[in-house]
Amino acid sequence: MAEFMNFPTPRERVLTHGGTTIGVISDICLVSQFQVGPWQVLYRPRETGNVKRWGLPLMIPNFSRLKDGVFKEKGTMLPIHGFGRVLPWMVTEAGDSYLSMQLNSSDATRADYPYEFTFTAHIEAGDQMLTYTVTMENRGDEAMPIAPGFHPYFAVAQRQKAQLITDGPPGFKISDFDWVEDVPDKPNPFPHRVDIQFPEKGTLTIAELPQDDVYSLSNMQVWSEPPGRPDHDFVCFEPTVSTEDALNRPSDRLTIAPRSSRKIVLQLTARPL
Numbered sequence: 001m002a003e004f005m006n007f008p009t010p011r012e013r014v015l016t017h018g019g020t021t022i023g024v025i026s027d028i029c030l031v032s033q034f035q036v037g038p039w040q041v042l043y044r045p046r047e048t049g050n051v052k053r054w055g056l057p058l059m060i061p062n063f064s065r066l067k068d069g070v071f072k073e074k075g076t077m078l079p080i081h082g083f084g085r086v087l088p089w090m091v092t093e094a095g096d097s098y099l100s101m102q103l104n105s106s107d108a109t110r111a112d113y114p115y116e117f118t119f120t121a122h123i124e125a126g127d128q129m130l131t132y133t134v135t136m137e138n139r140g141d142e143a144m145p146i147a148p149g150f151h152p153y154f155a156v157a158q159r160q161k162a163q164l165i166t167d168g169p170p171g172f173k174i175s176d177f178d179w180v181e182d183v184p185d186k187p188n189p190f191p192h193r194v195d196i197q198f199p200e201k202g203t204l205t206i207a208e209l210p211q212d213d214v215y216s217l218s219n220m221q222v223w224s225e226p227p228g229r230p231d232h233d234f235v236c237f238e239p240t241v242s243t244e245d246a247l248n249r250p251s252d253r254l255t256i257a258p259r260s261s262r263k264i265v266l267q268l269t270a271r272p273l
Helices: 158-163
Strands: 013-017 020-025 030-036 056-059 090-094 098-104 117-126 129-138 144-146 185-189 193-198 202-209 219-223 234-240 254-256 260-272
Touching (some): 013 098, 013 117, 020 117, 020 129, 030 129, 030 260, 129 144, 202 234, 254 260
Antiparallel strands (some): 013 020, 020 030, 090 098, 098 117, 185 219, 193 202, 202 260, 219 234
């Protein structure tokens, strides 16, 4: 591993609870490390330091790409994965096992996403667990459409990708892909809980916790990179609000009423062998 990637780097804040260790690069709202005992669950770009292939980023206000990049409702442009991972977040609360960060609407966001908002990301370390709560507050007088998602990179050696065992998402099978010339990259329904067994590591549970008996994440993208890419020793199981261009489809996005908020809670539980 390149020395500059030794954990923790100067940018990383460290959260702990028992045998659970979480790293967060707060200025870009990136969960950079999730480790339970000896198991480093999230991929860390040991040689490249590529921040776009790392950990658990939050993609907000949109996860998937928009058709032609256009947010039709406002006639503006939004990039794939939104702007949340490239704008500066501010730490608002911190303790030994938790950290909260906020991103507020500004001149940098209004041109493309003309809403008054506060996004809060709260990360908490628990017993073999990472709990990620996103609060999306609409501070304006207009309903605010939004379709975020999570993009976790789970560490797995290229030779072991075909040995993964998973009970979902529905319609997805590890054996349908050779993981070299044919890697997955398609939407699947998210049943709000998926278990994945990682060879020589343990079992990971990806779960959404309902808020007021309501779920928000209905889609799970499964994706990886072929071995010729500089960063490829990972597989992504990505829980999202919906599929490509969702922000332009009222039936598939979330809509937050004026002067109100909505929460999404994602929980990762890692049980080492």
